[in-house]
Amino acid sequence: MSRKVIRKAIRAPEGAFDYQRKVQPLPRIGPFQDRLNTSLTGGMLAIGTFAFWALTLSWATYLFPKLKNALEGEPRVIVKYGKIIEANLRRDRLTRDEILSEMRLAGIGRLANVEWAILEPQGKISFISKDSTATPKHVADDIV
Structure with a gap:
């Protein structure tokens, strides 16, 4: 806005809101404006x-x-034996900080304590710690 427009708005007898309303009126939708929200x-x-x-x-x-x-997507391994798989992180647009944050929320303090971390199709990350003996059935050893 130029200084002249600001001065006119300040000196005008009505408030600045009314002045803007005159300069830039609201658009009209037409005769169906009242029935638009109640259809x-x-x-x-x-x-x-x-x-x-x-x-x-x-x-x-x-x-x-x-x-x-x-x-729907399929589950993807993002941490395997305590090491982050960078290629899968890039594919899913995740960062290392997001993985570490979710890991802390799951109660795991160190990445070395994680056996597997799996990104589920719904977006949740499942962690399997090294203390656990479970190995996911859908995860093959040759996934990189």
């Missing part, structure tokens, strides 16, 4: 669309198991 048909259409796609994609993943990995 039952629009709401039902939106709910129906979401429900349709949720059921369609769920049914598609049930019928075609190979499609499940593309739509």
Whole structure:
């Protein structure tokens, strides 16, 4: 804004808000402005669309198991035997600090105490400590 506009706004008998309203009026939507927020048909259409796609994609993943990995994702190993797998971090756009933060929230103090860390399809990170004897079935030894 220029100094002249600011001076006019200060000297104007009405407040600055009213002055801006005159300079830049609100857009008009038309005769349907009142009925825009109260449309039952629009709401039902939106709910129906979401429900349709949720059921369609769920049914598609049930019928075609190979499609499940593309739509829902698969678990990915991000820490193996206490070492972070950088390639998987880059693929999932995670940082080392995010892994360490989640690890602390899980009650694990050091990265060396982690046997496996797995990024689940829902976005949660599961940690298996070295104290535990469990090894994930879906994790093969050749994953890098």
